[in-house]
Amino acid sequence: MTSTTTRGGRPATTGRSSRARRKRKLATLALLAPALLGLLIFFVYPLIASVYYSFTRFDLVSAPQWIGLRNYVYLFTQDPxxxxxxxxxxxxxxxxxxxxxxxxxxxxxxxxxxxxxxxxxxxxxxxxxxxxxxxxxxxxxxxxxxxxxxxxxxxxxxxxxxxxxxxxxxxxxxxxxxxxxxxxxxxxxxxxxxxxxxxxxxxxxxxxxxxxxxxxxxxxxxxxxxxxxxxxxxxxxxxxxxxxxxxxxxxxxxxxxxxxxxxxxxxxxxxxxxxxxxxxxxxxxxxxxxxxxxxxxxxxxxxxxxxxxxxxxxxxxxxxxxxxxx
Missing domain, CATH: 1.10.3720.10 (MetI-like)
Structure with missing residues (x-):
């Protein structure tokens, strides 16, 4: 019993199995895409944005102004x-x-x-x-x-x-x-x-x-x-x-x-x-x-x-x- 080989010398069955694995991975990612997009949009992005804004003076109208750790200093030492x-x-x-x-x-x-x-x-x-x-x-x-x-x-x-x-x-x-x-x-x-x-x-x-x-x-x-x-x-x-x-x-x-x-x-x-x-x-x-x-x-x-x-x-x-x- 012989097995066919590709031009590169690899067995054809190996190529087919790798393509099948890629298809399964793509199908898995497609099924997970709505949940992953929701996680990125409603959790990861707001978290990163909150961390950035926490180092700024921001009133939602004017552009954020970088002030470093002043918000945290006020939080721990002055907020009544x-x-x-x-x-x-x-x-x-x-x-x-x-x-x-x-x-x-x-x-x-x-x-x-x-x-x-x-x-x-x-x-x-x-x-x-x-x-x-x-x-x-x-x-x-x-x-x-x-x-x-x-x-x-x-x-x-x-x-x-x-x-x-x-x-x-x-x-x-x-x-x-x-x-x-x-x-x-x-x-x-x-x-x-x-x-x-x-x-x-x-x-x-x-x-x-x-x-x-x-x-x-x-x-x-x-x-x-x-x-x-x-x-x-x-x-x-x-x-x-x-x-x-x-x-x-x-x-x-x-x-x-x-x-x-x-x-x-x-x-x-x-x-x-x-x-x-x-x-x-x-x-x-x-x-x-x-x-x-x-x-x-x-x-x-x-x-x-x-x-x-x-x-x-x-x-x-x-x-x-x-x-x-x-």
Whole structure:
């Protein structure tokens, strides 16, 4: 049996296989082209542009003027509100994210064990997640109104003096945590699917070995759903870092000065800047005072800090590491 050769002495089959590989690569690139173009246009280019503008004085009208590191020096040494906004954002990361995940996991665990009307209960707990964020915040501010809200009225029946909630700097952020717990249906559904996917044989084997309920949760449930927990934690941290709409709307409605279409306004962070988040301050400097260069510096720092937090989480929780890998 002989094989044909090309003019260069290579077997013809080798040439055909190389052409087939090139065609597969071109087909793969063609299929990936929409996603790659979207990544380049909506992520890579804005990121590079933000880094460049962060070293300039830019007001969106005149041409950018190169000023070096002045924006960053002002950010770290002179901006009166950036550290307040940073501390508030970190508060939401430390308290808002764990509270939402814990309650979502508890509700998912109860629903996984429910025998009767489980579908109805799942619907009830998931429905708040469908409410638009602005509408849910407005409803919560009304419910927790210190003077006329039904929550304080119910507490008064039991002889409890309700706090000022969104009008008190000490209670404004915890009030938003309650809102986050109420709309945890999206994460709850993901946890429920993960819990229902845990093999029952593992629980039976753990029970035969003498493990009680708490030990089964620790040694069977949590390791089995650890990838889902990591996913929920990462997405929760991303949402907390970008926390904007709920805090801005709560400040406006609670202060009684919210006007539709007016933006954040002068009541930003009400009460007493307790709800001023990092992204709100970025928005104010970029689109209220038109300091686009300084806002770009704020955005670059936000990107770097967010990336560092996510890398730390991925290294700390090796949920996706294959078994036996080091």
């Amino acid at each position: 509100n950036v550290w307040t906004a940073t501390v508030n954002t970190l508060w939401f990361i430390v308290f808002w994210v764990p509270a939402k995940l814990v309650f979502a996991l508890l509700i998912a665990g109860l629903l996984a064990r429910a025998k009767k009307a489980s579908g109805a209960w799942r619907t009830i707990f998931y429905l708040p997640a469908l409410v638009p964020p602005v509408a849910s915040v407005v409803a919560f501010v009304f419910l927790f109104n210190p003077g006329t809200g039904p929550v304080n009225q119910i507490l008064k029946v039991f002889g409890i003096q309700g706090p000022l909630w969104f009008n008190d700097p000490a209670w404004s952020k915890p009030s938003l945590v309650l809102l986050g717990i109420w709309v945890m249906g999206d994460i709850m559904i993901i946890f429920l699917a993960a819990l229902l996917d845990v093999p029952r044989e593992q629980y039976e084997a753990a029970a035969l070995d003498g493990a009680n309920g708490v030990q089964q949760v620790r040694y069977v449930t949590l390791p089995s759903i650890s990838p889902v927990l990591l996913f929920a934690l990462i997405t929760g941290v991303i949402a907390a870092v970008q926390y904007f709409t709920e805090a801005a709307v709560a400040s406006g409605v609670a202060s009684g000065k919210a006007v539709v279409g007016e933006g954040i306004g002068n009541n930003i962070g009400y009460p007493d800047q307790s709800l001023l988040t990092y992204t709100q301050w970025l928005y104010v400097r970029g689109f209220s005072t038109y300091q686009l260069g300084y806002a770009s510096a704020l955005a670059v720092i936000l990107f770097l800090v967010s990336s560092a937090i996510l890398i730390l989480l991925l290294r700390r929780f090796k949920a996706f590491t294959p078994e036996g890998a080091q």
